[in-house]
Amino acid sequence: AQKITQTQPGMFVQEKEAVTLDCTYDTSDPSYGLFWYKQPSSGEMIFLIYQGSYDQQNATEGRYSLNFQKARKSANLVISASQLGDSAMYFCAMRADSNYKLTFGKGTLLTVNP
Amino acid sequence: DTAVSQTPKYLVTQMGNDKSIKCEQNLGHDTMYWYKQDSKKFLKIMFSYNNKELIINETVPNRFSPKSPDKAHLNLHINSLELGDSAVYFCASSQEFSGSSYEQYFGPGTRLTVT
Numbered sequence: 461a462q463k464i465t466q467t468q469p470g471m472f473v474q475e476k477e478a479v480t481l482d483c484t485y486d487t488s489d490p491s492y493g494l495f496w497y498k499q500p501s502s503g504e505m506i507f508l509i510y511q512g513s514y515d516q517q518n519a520t521e522g523r524y525s526l527n528f529q530k531a532r533k534s535a536n537l538v539i540s541a542s543q544l545g546d547s548a549m550y551f552c553a554m555r556a557d558s559n560y561k562l563t564f565g566k567g568t569l570l571t572v573n574p
Numbered sequence: 575d576t577a578v579s580q581t582p583k584y585l586v587t588q589m590g591n592d593k594s595i596k597c598e599q600n601l602g603h604d605t606m607y608w609y610k611q612d613s614k615k616f617l618k619i620m621f622s623y624n625n626k627e628l629i630i631n632e633t634v635p636n637r638f639s640p641k642s643p644d645k646a647h648l649n650l651h652i653n654s655l656e657l658g659d660s661a662v663y664f665c666a667s668s669q670e671f672s673g674s675s676y677e678q679y680f681g682p683g684t685r686l687t688v689t
Contacts, residue, residue: 493676495677495678497680499615503662503682503683504680504682504683505664505666505680506680507677507678507679507680510677549615551617555676559630560605560607560622560624560629560630560670561619561622561630562607562619562678563619564616564617564618566614566615566616567616
């Protein structure tokens, strides 16, 4: 069984500062992928970043980076230089390579203050 | 160029009716999905098709029936709609092959309201 835990229902950050959104996961599969998605108030789901369980380096995509700590089973999303447009719901998700099922956490609502 | 599209975007209907939501992807992906997002924003997978074959069928009432006429389309038909079916339904697609990151790309969602 796969489980994703996001313990921060809401986070606030000042514009231009960095913010870390927490995500821990649980799986018995040795090979898996971790994902972050952004859902703005308009409702669409936007893929942000991916980390494979065997990747040696942390994934980065522009201002997004994934702080992957395999032993601790955590996959935190770091957003650098926050912008007002980063205000949205952020979902952590995972899937085992052995199946197609993407399991989501409950999400963190990020608010960027000017 | 819309990658994953869904129609309609909004659907308001009465209890007991039957309705369908259509999904199309032009990404050339071989796997498509239906997700339900409830009022608390929790996303849960319902179905998945790989090359027109059903591969995921979560615990979903059998009033929900997916249909995949080809690998670019996955439709969702719902019979005898109930109040609890009100939610946002997302279609998604991915390309499954060894070594890929198989990220899923989502459609814009269909907000279903049952009155």
